[in-house]
Amino acid sequence: MDLLSLLGFFLGIMAVVGGNLLEGGKLAFLVNGPAFLIVLGGTLGAVMLQTPPNLFVNALRDLQWVVSLPRIDLSQRIQRIVQWSALARKEGLLGLESELEREPDGFVRKGLQLLVDGNETEIIRDCLELEMYAKEQQALHAAKVFEAMGGYAPTLGILGAVLGLIQVMQNLTDPEKLGHGIATAFVATIYGVGFANLVFLPIAGKLKAHIRKITLLRQVTIEGLVAIAEGENPRNIELKLNGFLE
Template sequence: MDKLSIAGLIVAVLAIYLGFALDGGSVSSLLELPAFIIVFGGTLGAVMLQSSMHQFKHAMSLVRWVFSPPQYDIEQGIEDVVLWAEKARESGYLALEDIALDIEDSYTQKGLNLLVDGVDLDNYRVSLELDLDIYREHNLRSANVFEAMGGYSPTIGIMGAVLGLIHAMANLTEPAVLGQGIATAFIATIYGVGFANLIYLPIANKIRAIIHQQTMYREMICEGLLSIANGENPHAIENKLSAFRLQQ
């Protein structure tokens, strides 16, 4: 569980509500269902229009990473690679077959299995690097879904404001309806800007940061496996991979 993400969301929301309340505003006045429907529904519909079904569903599935990100320990990864190199040197690549069965990361598992299968070095490198590039691109496109939501939301908030004012102007002789229309107009703008800067864009950036961490870990695994395939000394491999410690 990422406590920092949870704390950040709570702090941001409470700061806005508390500041508004201290200025004499009523917190309940910020809860406007018509404005919420216009901004949230309009933003969601626009993003659905621009995305494929598979990409949209994948993007929604990555929201869990914000609060429960996958863990990739560079230090432990280096130790694992060095251990694999030692086993491969002592007993050959077949000694890595049982290790691969216990690996949870699909990329690492595939790399070990290809090594056991005796794939030639050039094809081995191409396969590992291609998988890494496709995985990174696929997930970055999902992060872009939330970035797009952050772009659409303020604009749709303005649309909500205009719709609210149109409704208000059409009912100038009815103060109750006039007030409701003006409230919808202003709150829709708040929702549009607030959702973009407190939810959508932070989620996009958080997912990108996690993808970067994953990518660096897998690049380290890729470099380590290629070094094993080249028959390099375990100690030399550890020295080479130590540069990745700076990325933690």
């Protein structure tokens, strides 16, 4: 579990709520059902209209990465590649068939299969780089869904504010309804800006950071498998791939 994400979320919320309390406000002032419905419902509706169904579903599925990031260990992948290289030098490329059967990662499995089949290095690189790029773009589209939410939310907050002011103008002679309309107007703006900057845009940034890590892992895999295909020394492969480590 990514505790930093949870801590950041609660810290951001508490900063807003705490600042409101320090200014003499009340927690109840920030709770407004109509404003919440306008901003969140309108944002989701706009994004659903903009986004193809499969990309929207992928975005919701990838949301779990924000609090539960899959473990990505570059050094472990490098060590496995070095082991594959040593095995290939000892038993030939066909000796990697046993590793192919045990490999859970589909991308790595495809690379090993290309290697075992004796393909040229250019073919191995082209096939894997094409798949890496396609998977990266697909994942980035999911992240862009939350970026779009971050763009729509403040605008829907302004829309909520305008609707609240319309209610105010229609009830200038009724003090009770006047106060409710003003509250909806200002709280809708807070919700729009708050959701965008405390939820949607940070989620998009977190997903993009994770996508970059996955892409880097695949780049390491490609370089390692190509080096094995070229018959490089395992020690040289390790030295080369260690350049990817931070």
